[in-house]
Amino acid sequence: MSNEFKFNIGDSVYSPKFGLGKVLTVDFMEGADTHFYVIESFVNHTKLMVPVEASKKQLRWVATKEEVSKMLGVFSRPVEEQVFESKKDRVKFFKTQQKNVVLKERVAALAQLHSIKDKGKVEKEIFQKMLEDISNEFSHVLKLSETEVNSTIVQNLSNVA
Structure with missing residues (x-):
């Protein structure tokens, strides 16, 4: 793979738009005159195209076990x-x-949002979606159920509150 591409074929990636996925290939679209990562979502196996130029703001590698452990610790702090x-x-x-x-x-935003006592409907929905996204990634990395990870996060957050 060329040095101009951050991600390689086979890399597991995360996007706030679609969650976890795997880079299948890098395609060039002449009409758009740009390269695209073709990514298959882990959840529903849909294929998505992300412009290589936009990938810095839209994609990152899936977290490592060490990163997940560190981030789980954040939920236990004030x-x-x-x-x-x-x-x-x-x-x-x-x-x-x-x-x-x-x-x-x-992770910091999720912890901060949890600490807000007067959350409105939209904030509660944002909290649930972020919790679901983070739990999904962490469960994938730790090879645990999403329910287990979700419970751990909520318990850690509740112990601080």
Whole structure:
């Protein structure tokens, strides 16, 4: 594979848009004049195309066991509360974090969102979706059920609150 491509065929990747997947190939589309990663989602086996140029903001490698262990520890620590000017700003922030590809920032946002006592409906939905996404990745890496990982995360978060 050429050095211009960050990911190789066979790499397991994560995207906030589709979750976990595997790079099947890199295709060039003449009409778009660009290369695309062709990725198969682990969940529903759909094939997706991600432009190579956009991959830095849309893809990352699946976490390692060491990274997952470290991130699980984050859920056991007190959260530094962030102050928002309004609930609208707060919701906007967490919607942005939901799309964030950086694992450490997603985990911190999930912990922060959990610590908010007056969550609205949208924030509760964001929390559930982020929890599901993170649990899915961690369960894949640790080879545990998603339910087990989900319970561990929620228990760690609850012990801090």
